[in-house]
Amino acid sequence: MMNYSSGAPHPDTGEGEPPAVRAQDLTVVRGPRTVLRDLDFTVPRGQVTGLLGPSGCGKSTLMRAIVGTQAKVTGTLDVLGLPAGHPTLRTRIGYVTQAPSVYDDLTVRQNLDYFASILDPGLPHARTRSRGGTPSAADRRRDNVTRAIADVDLTTHADALAGNLSGGQRNRVSLAVALLGTPELLVLDEPTVGLDPVLRRDLWQLFHALAADRGASLLISSHVMDEAERCHRLLLMREGEILADDTPDALRTGTGSDTVEAAFLHLVDAAAAASRTKETSR
Ligand SMILES: Nc1ncnc2c1ncn2[C@@H]1O[C@H](COP(=O)(O)OP(=O)(O)OP(=O)(O)O)[C@@H](O)[C@H]1O
Incomplete structure (x- = not known):
């Protein structure tokens, strides 16, 4: 299958810090x-990269x-310059799965407090702000929890039981957990599924703000092609292969398409034609 590229320089081909993710000959076997x-492929730093493709x-x-929880991975897979799964990456990556991982019998804030205490346990006696103004672990945790709840627009639901929230709200609690440690890389698996258009827009604004203001790198999966238009870069996948690794503009221009969806279909057809030609020439 072809791996389309416009030939435009990739943002991470220069010198400097390693890309957020770099994969070479990456193969995964399941069952x-x-x-x-x-x-x-590479995922650049400080940008929003979309991972698009059919279910x-x-x-x-x-x-x-990428987050190091998958078995039977071969080839090279470096994350923030370290092999995927390296123990020091745990606090540097935020990962949100499709199934929200929250405790239904705790409130939103209690959920966040619980995960914050795992991320930043601090010292048991360090409960008050020190005289020098350096925040104690408890202050830091409280500030981080309040910020993460506000980031996902759940401040008015902070004291609601997670079990009483809607599916979209529970997804946002999971996202808030991932934002607690101000991660350098956020890996978000279909974070906007089931959200209304206003919330989807607000979340995409948050994703861009995280990249622009905090320098975070985001890898966001979706099978909704209109979300592709909101990304700095795209990895287009089909049947376990990367069809294209480029910017939305370059993809549209390179395939003579008006939309990323049309570009994707163009690439799928081109790949199918190439594989038919290969078959008949055997
Ligand atoms: N535990 C498993 N054992 C064997 N095969 C699996 C397992 N989980 C997933 N697969 C297979 O791996 C392939 C990729 O699945 P994956 O969940 O990564 O796709 P996806 O693109 O994320 O899909 P979706 O958008 O529906 O979530 C699928 O064909 C699926 O059937």
Whole structure:
């Protein structure tokens, strides 16, 4: 299958800090199937990269490999310059799965407090702000929790039980947990599924603000092609392979398409034609 590129320089091909993610010959086997095959790509720092492709193409598997929770991964997969799964990456990556991982019998704030205390346990006796103005662990945690709840627009629901929230609100509690440690890389698996258009717009604004203001790198999966238009860069996947790794503009221009969706379909057809030609020439 072709791996489309406009030939425009990739933002991470220069010198300096390593990209957020770099994969070479990345292959993942699940059960009897090779789910990802020989992937080569990079995810740049400080940008929003969309991981787009139809259901079942391997997006979640790729994300699991990046955060280090996927077995049977071969090839090279470096994250923030370290091998995926390296213990020091745990606090540097925020990961939100498709299934919200929150405790239903705790309030939003209690959920966040719980995860904050795991991330930043501090010292048991350091409960008050020190005289020098350096925040104690408890102050830091409270500030981080309040900020993360505000980031996902749940301040008015901070004291509601998570079990009483809607599906979209519970997703946002999971996202708030991922934002607690101000991670350098955020890996978000379909974070906008089930959200209304206003919330979807607000979340995309938050994603861009995280990249622009905090320098975070974001890898966001979706199978909704209009979300592709909101990304700085795109990885377009199909059947376990990367069809394209480029900017939305370059994809549209390079394929003579008006939308990323049309560009994707163009690339799918081109790949199918190339594989038919290969078959008949055997
Ligand atoms: N535990 C498993 N064992 C074997 N195969 C699996 C397992 N989980 C997923 N797969 C297969 O791996 C492939 C990729 O699945 P994955 O969940 O990564 O796709 P996806 O693109 O994230 O799909 P969706 O958008 O529907 O979430 C699918 O064909 C799926 O059937």
